[in-house]
Amino acid sequence: MSNKKTKNLTPIQQQYTALAASREPKRSVVKNCLRAFVSGGLICLLGEAIRQALIAWGGFTAKTAGDPTVAILIALAVVLTAAGVYDKIGQWAGAGSAVPVTGFANSLASAAIEHRSEGIVLGVGGQMFRIAGPVIVFGTAAAFAVGIIHLIVRALLGGAP
Amino acid sequence: MTVRRTGHQTFIFDQHPIVRSVATVVGPMEGAGPLARDFDIVHADMMLTEKSWEKAERKMLEEACTLAIENAELQKESVDFFIAGDLMNQLTSASFVAEKLAIPHIGVFGACSTSMASLALGALYIGSGVAQHVLTATCSHNATAEKQFRYPTEYGAQKPPTAQHTVTGAGAAVLSNIGDGEGDAITIAAATIGRVIDMGITDPMNMGAAMAPAAVDTITAHLRDMRCNADAYDIIVTGDLAAVGHELACTLLHRHGIHDAAARLVDCGLLIFDRTAQEVQAGGSGCGCSAVVTFGHLFKRMLRGEWQRMLVVATGALLSPLTFQQGETIPSVAHAVAFCRTTRVQQGGET
Amino acid sequence: MIFFWAFVVGGAICLCGQLCYDVLRLSPAHTMTLLVVTGALVDGIIIDGTSMYDRLIAFAGAGASVPITSFGSALVHGALSELNTHGAIGVLTGIFEVTSAGISAALIFSLCAALLVKPKA
Numbered sequence: 001m002s003n004k005k006t007k008n009l010t011p012i013q014q015q016y017t018a019l020a021a022s023r024e025p026k027r028s029v030v031k032n033c034l035r036a037f038v039s040g041g042l043i044c045l046l047g048e049a050i051r052q053a054l055i056a057w058g059g060f061t062a063k064t065a066g067d068p069t070v071a072i073l074i075a076l077a078v079v080l081t082a083a084g085v086y087d088k089i090g091q092w093a094g095a096g097s098a099v100p101v102t103g104f105a106n107s108l109a110s111a112a113i114e115h116r117s118e119g120i121v122l123g124v125g126g127q128m129f130r131i132a133g134p135v136i137v138f139g140t141a142a143a144f145a146v147g148i149i150h151l152i153v154r155a156l157l158g159g160a161p
Numbered sequence: 162m163t164v165r166r167t168g169h170q171t172f173i174f175d176q177h178p179i180v181r182s183v184a185t186v187v188g189p190m191e192g193a194g195p196l197a198r199d200f201d202i203v204h205a206d207m208m209l210t211e212k213s214w215e216k217a218e219r220k221m222l223e224e225a226c227t228l229a230i231e232n233a234e235l236q237k238e239s240v241d242f243f244i245a246g247d248l249m250n251q252l253t254s255a256s257f258v259a260e261k262l263a264i265p266h267i268g269v270f271g272a273c274s275t276s277m278a279s280l281a282l283g284a285l286y287i288g289s290g291v292a293q294h295v296l297t298a299t300c301s302h303n304a305t306a307e308k309q310f311r312y313p314t315e316y317g318a319q320k321p322p323t324a325q326h327t328v329t330g331a332g333a334a335v336l337s338n339i340g341d342g343e344g345d346a347i348t349i350a351a352a353t354i355g356r357v358i359d360m361g362i363t364d365p366m367n368m369g370a371a372m373a374p375a376a377v378d379t380i381t382a383h384l385r386d387m388r389c390n391a392d393a394y395d396i397i398v399t400g401d402l403a404a405v406g407h408e409l410a411c412t413l414l415h416r417h418g419i420h421d422a423a424a425r426l427v428d429c430g431l432l433i434f435d436r437t438a439q440e441v442q443a444g445g446s447g448c449g450c451s452a453v454v455t456f457g458h459l460f461k462r463m464l465r466g467e468w469q470r471m472l473v474v475a476t477g478a479l480l481s482p483l484t485f486q487q488g489e490t491i492p493s494v495a496h497a498v499a500f501c502r503t504t505r506v507q508q509g510g511e512t
Numbered sequence: 513m514i515f516f517w518a519f520v521v522g523g524a525i526c527l528c529g530q531l532c533y534d535v536l537r538l539s540p541a542h543t544m545t546l547l548v549v550t551g552a553l554v555d556g557i558i559i560d561g562t563s564m565y566d567r568l569i570a571f572a573g574a575g576a577s578v579p580i581t582s583f584g585s586a587l588v589h590g591a592l593s594e595l596n597t598h599g600a601i602g603v604l605t606g607i608f609e610v611t612s613a614g615i616s617a618a619l620i621f622s623l624c625a626a627l628l629v630k631p632k633a
Binding site for chain 3: 027029032033035036037038039040041042043044045046047048049050051052066067069070071073074075078079081082083084094095096098099100101102103104105107108109110111112113114115116120124128131132134135136138139140142143144146147148149150151
């Protein structure tokens with residue numbers, strides 16, 4: 001795929017990978033993007049509706065309504081995953097159902113359910129973050145880096161910590 | 162001795178081992194496909210009422226083996242060897258079934274080429290005279306393969322159009338040096354052991370493209386070793402190249418000037434599903450794919466007299482989740498077995 | 513109006529994810545990681561005391577707070593707010609401060625699901 005990889009290939013291999021690339025069925029990028037936009041948009045719209053409902057009737061404020069909204073969406077995604085529906089939605093929606101927080105919940109729930117056969121501790125506990133792990137690891141690392149940069153910038157500007 | 166080597170990679174059987182019986186077991190998707198009526202057992206439940214996917218796969222393989230022995234009108238004690246393989250790490254399905262069958266067992270791994278690899282080895286056992294009856298079998302399960310090679314089954318990842326759907330199915334065949342009577346039978350004329358070919362494909366979601374050169378290499382080697390043209394066969398069948406790999410294989414065969422092989426090339430991965438109605442992307446794959454299509458569907462058509470000679474080239478992508486994560490390219494292999502439709506007269510000797 | 517922008521902004525972020533799949537050929541795990549890191553970096557840009565991601569949330573509501581990018585932003589939020597109150601150590605202690613609800617909910621619900629149901633394929 002990358003240039004570094006093709007350099008290691010022999011001329012015959014390069015010829016063949018070029019042929020294979022030319023015969024590869026084109027991914028319908030426009031259609032996939034449209035689907036991702038619509039389905040992702042709808043999930044966010046649902047989230048907004050839940051948030052507004054919580055503010056209007058649940059006694060939450062604009063600031064505190066975020067957490068319960070996310071929790072409700074996650075619960076919904078886990079139920080759909082358990083019912084065996086979320087993977088079907090995923091094939092249609094692509095990133096549209098993977099990027100929202102529901103996709104994060106799906107990655108946890110699907111791994112947990114799948115590895116139940118290897119036991120509760122090693123299977124469910126050990127494998128739950130099989131897919132979501134990198135998101136947390138690098139999200140945390142990025143947040144740490146941003147925090148350190150802020151710390152340095154503030155020290156340099158001589159302002160309060 | 163009734164077996165001898167010809168050329169570099171091929172052995173010929175002067176006295177053909179007979180495919181005495183076959184049995185096929187498939188899952189719900191395959192049971193909803195165009196070949197549904199050719200399979201012996203169709204399960205409506207992917208889990209087969211078992212506790213895990215792995216147990217379900219094992220049960221399918223066991224059912225296929227037991228049924229094949231039954232169809233051969235043999236007792237399992239009279240089967241000399243059991244040669245089998247699957248896609249699971251350490252060939253667990255084959256090993257666990259071998260424990261239950263208690264037949265001396267050797268496991269083979271050739272990824273999806275295992276069906277023909279085990280058949281070729283079984284035929285060699287018969288041809289060399291060390292065995293009278295050999296059971297060969299292979300299986301794959303969509304969910305166990307997804308779990309081991311890709312994502313949890315309930316994870317909502319989108320599959321690209323080059324991806325293939327692992328067949329849930331098990332196929333078993335009993336090879337014998339004597340048949341169970343008169344009439345038409347499928348026999349094994351020759352087998353070619355393939356070389357491992359790596360043409361630099363890295364995308365595990367495009368295994369058809371990785372395997373197509375291996376299929377072409379083995380077909381070319383077989384024709385060269387046998388000193389025959391592709392028209393010696395009524396049909397040439399590849400294991401699980403599916404839409405992408407099939408087209409590439411045809412292109413490569415044309416480039417090698419073997420036009421009549423390209424003209425009679427069909428693919429098990431394309432036959433088993435209806436790609437317009439079933440969501441299988443490029444087509445089927447997996448050990449079970451070539452096994453159930455060859456044993457269940459193609460043999461029946463041969464016995465109906467549609468074809469006299471058939472070459473089945475089962476293809477396997479020899480990758481693991483580890484190798485592709487480490488950025489390795491995908492090596493592939495293909496093994497070919499030449500089948501004949503033979504009309505037998507009473508052969509004498511006990512059955 | 514916020515409903516409209518929630519739909520458009522949320523959809524647009526998902527569209528970026530789809531482009532990562534189809535054009536950059538990234539795996540889902542790589543795509544999500546990239547989006548989370550992007551969210552974290554965007555949140556690190558603070559103008560006039562309000563982070564860029566907060567401005568997006570104020571503008572698009574759930575359209576910005578539901579996609580995984582907000583997870584990155586929330587991690588940074590936690591780190592920075594504790595940095596303000598507790599000094600340097602806050603960068604470490606604060607990271608999971610805001611996101612804990614999402615992670616805990618997903619973890620607990622998934623655990624329950626695993627105990628209750630079998631995979632369907």
